[in-house]
Amino acid sequence: MxxxxxxxxxxxxxxxxxxxxxxxxxxxxxxxxxxxxxxxxxxxxxxxxxxxxxxxxxxxxxxxxxxxxxxxxxxxxxxxxxxxxxxxxxxxxxxxxxxxxxxxxxxxxxxxxxxxxxxxxxxxxxxxxxxxxxxxxxxxxxxxxxxxxxxxxxTSGAGLHKRGYRELTSQAPLKETLAAALVILSRWHPDSVLMDPLCGSGTIPIEAALIGQNIAPGMNRGFVSEQWPTIPRELWRQARRETHDLAHYSRPLSIIGTDIDGEVLKLARQNASEAGVDGCIHFQRLPVAEVRSSKKYGKIICNPPYGERLGELREVEKLYREMGRVFARLDTWSFYILAAHPRFEKLFGRPATKKRKLYNGNIKVDYYQYFGPRPPKKGDKTPHNMDIKSAGIGI
Structure with missing residues (x-):
């Protein structure tokens, strides 16, 4: 071949x-x-x-x-x-x-x-x-x-979203591939703070940590084509060696995952440990109403509940209003929120800077992006608009 x-x-x-x-x-x-x-x-x-x-x-x-x-x-x-x-x-x-x-x-x-x-x-x-x-x-x-x-x-076998770190999941897990996409689309940089205040089983913080330390998402799993005699085993050995050579395991990261559900946070910590990034993420039990930060700049990336089940919609709408009030206190931060509700912006309290249509499984969703001011460069006291043209993270 x-x-x-x-x-x-x-x-x-x-x-x-x-x-x-x-x-x-x-x-x-x-x-x-x-x-x-x-x-x-x-x-x-x-x-x-x-x-x-x-x-x-x-x-x-x-x-x-x-x-x-x-x-x-x-x-x-x-x-x-x-x-x-x-x-x-x-x-x-x-x-x-x-x-x-x-x-x-x-x-x-x-x-x-x-x-x-x-x-x-x-x-x-x-x-x-x-x-x-x-x-x-x-x-x-x-x-x-x-x-x-x-x-x-x-050539893959199990879908590439199956990284190998999430055997146990919360009730409605976000696919790892979509979580990684949300982080990449946010233009988050490993030097800045990232927070998910509705982190569930921790998929967004974990994928951010893998990106931040340039850890290959498939490093800890196997692929069906590894058993193919048509691909020399040495090619797989070289490729896996490359994943270790290019990883930045010691790069410090500021990633925070909070959730009101203590049981689901146990899953998040276990998943982060399986992924080898538990030392990069601080998980904490915390209701959305109490979310705050002493950091001047950062990014919130989250996938709040959609309210698909009968009787849940009113609670979800209440949550979106609360998110709008709480996030408004972080007026120099940027927010990236995945939601399916057609009136999300109205409930949140302001229109998004930018929207992107996506699919979470079979559910049509929008990725609402609210750009905050870019942190000033050293010696520059004037805030700038968010630079959305910065390159995505890759090897």
Missing amino acids: ADVELIATATFGLESLVAQEVKNLGYTGVTVDNGKVTFAADLSAICRANLWLRTADRVRLKVGEFKATTFEELFEQTKALPWPELIPEEAEFPVEGKSVKSTLFSVSDCQAIVKKAVVESMKKKYKRQWFPEQGPLYKIEVALLKDVATLTID
Whole structure:
């Protein structure tokens, strides 16, 4: 396997962040589309992308793409792709699929056709009539969009949001990939204070700490492609060595996570310990009404409750009003709040400087961004507007 084409899949609204992360890793020829970022690279990119991408959902190896409006076209063009160069004889290779706005709308039929075509291709190379499929996993996906079929193999295994530090969760956890995106979008710098006053199981503070110390999010987990004989083990060893070489474990950080629920804070502390960043985060039981800081400048990043369950909406609206009053006391801070309520700004008490549409799972949300004044530089007593063009954090 020589140079490869990879697809980093992304939640709607995060594609540009994933693209920037790919570029930060040194890869070029990056193209962005709805839900995915495609790039060409050498074989080691499979290892590095899985280890380092904070906001992508998973990394797929692109095998081929073509137009198909009949099952015969799907079969023949799939069969013509270089499957035996990618999949070893003993491998397990199940097929999953999806179809959107395509003539071939039956996903189960498309999966069966692709499976048969791959088997026929491998029969020719390996000179056998059946395959036991008891070896490493090469999960194939056939994705049809407007009659264009894209064939890929998943290199990640479990989704990239599963960092390995959060076995126990609170009731409605925020995905680690989205939490990392919230921190990156805030342009938080490790030299400044970050506070989450509704931290729950600690995902936002933990992801901030990983970013602040440049710890690769995939450092403490495995990936399905680590078992592939088609990727030399030395490439994985080098990639993992790089994650240790580039981490700044001793960089001091000022990250605070507070919550009114003492039990959920126990989870937060345990999760931070599993992630290896418990020494970077101060967790404290505290109601929102009592949030304050002696620091002149800082950023609040939080994901307050949405009030989806019947009877909760009134309490959530009360919380948003309280947040508006409490945060107003921190008049030189910046606030970044993820919310689904259409009247959030009115309840909070002022319009956001900027809004960004995102998805938290299947829930449409807005990321409300309130820019405070930028801390003055040394020798400069005049506050400036927040510089929103500063570069994102990456390796």
